[in-house]
Every structure is written in structure tokens, then in C-alpha cells.
Amino acid sequence: MQKIIYRIDEANETYLNDLGAECYVLNTMLDASFCKDFICKSAKNEKIVLFYGENAVSCCQKYGADGVVVDLGDEKLKEKVGLLRKELGKDKFIGLFTRNRRHESMIVSEVEPDFIIFKIWKDGFAQLKELTDWYADFFLIQSAAWLMDENVDFEQLNTDFVIKNIA
Numbered sequence: 001m002q003k004i005i006y007r008i009d010e011a012n013e014t015y016l017n018d019l020g021a022e023c024y025v026l027n028t029m030l031d032a033s034f035c036k037d038f039i040c041k042s043a044k045n046e047k048i049v050l051f052y053g054e055n056a057v058s059c060c061q062k063y064g065a066d067g068v069v070v071d072l073g074d075e076k077l078k079e080k081v082g083l084l085r086k087e088l089g090k091d092k093f094i095g096l097f098t099r100n101r102r103h104e105s106m107i108v109s110e111v112e113p114d115f116i117i118f119k120i121w122k123d124g125f126a127q128l129k130e131l132t133d134w135y136a137d138f139f140l141i142q143s144a145a146w147l148m149d150e151n152v153d154f155e156q157l158n159t160d161f162v163i164k165n166i167a
Helices: 032-044 056-063 077-088 102-110 125-138
Strands: 003-008 021-027 048-052 067-070 093-098 115-120 142-147 161-166
Touching: 021 032, 021 161, 032 048, 032 056, 048 056, 048 093, 056 067, 056 077, 067 077, 077 093, 077 102, 093 102, 102 115, 102 125, 115 125, 125 142
Parallel strands: 003 021, 003 161, 021 048, 048 067, 067 093, 093 115, 115 142, 142 161
Antiparallel strands: none
16 A cells, blocks of 8 residues: 655645655745744654755755655766765655656666656556556665646555645
């Protein structure tokens, strides 16, 4: 069964006490006081908090989050991840987006992030399901489905995590 990660794009603490949540991903555009408070409360509940968006790395450092979710593209990826690990420290989590293609998924996995992320839409779902099945068969790096549309049947996907949007 997939573990749930909540993506938080608006100031909302409703899901802080959700026992089913494994982790939270905060948008860097959120208010600073909300981020500080959310991270503090999450730590008390022993929940992981990551940042995504522009300035994710600086927000992670500034607020003491557990890591980041970033899109580094596919150019010089090993070098970029090395710099990112050096900047964040080895104890921080790194999730990397991959384009929904096998080749890029292999390249992203080779740089050993903590997990890779597939963006999932309703359109083309069968192809995306096939990709996540293939990936799960060949790679040990964990994967996440970042749901881009509501009502996607994510339980059919062969991923370790599901990232659901919470407005």
C-alpha cells in the first residue's frame, strides 16, 4: 500500500493530525510564519516536511525542514545533485522529478536521490501506469506519484508514495 504525502499550497493545518500522512511537501510561496509553525508542529508528530518550488533549498535551510523536492532537468545531473547534497547536508531528503520517460527515469535514478517523482495526469494514465510498473521492476530507488489531476486512480500505480494536493 502506498504511503501518503500531502502537498500544501495554502495555509492549512487540517492535515497535521492525519495519522495516514507520511510526509508533507510545502510550497515555498507560503507565508514564513505558517511554514515555521507547520514544521514545528510536524516535528512534534514525527512527520517529515519537504519544500518544493523556487528557493526550495533556501527555505529548507531557513526553516529547518527535512529536505526538498526539485526538478534539476537532465543536464549534468550528477554534478547538480552532488552540489545539492553538499549544500543541504547528507541528512536531508532529496526527491527529484523525472520526465515521464524510461530513459530519464534511469538517469535520475543513477544519481541516487532518496526518491524520484512521476507527475500523473488522467490523460495518458495507462502509459503512466506502465511506466511506474516498469520502474518498480528494475529500480530500488523509491518512487512517488505526484497527482496533477483529481480523481486519478492512484492505487493502480506501482509507486511507494502518492503526493496528493491539499488546497
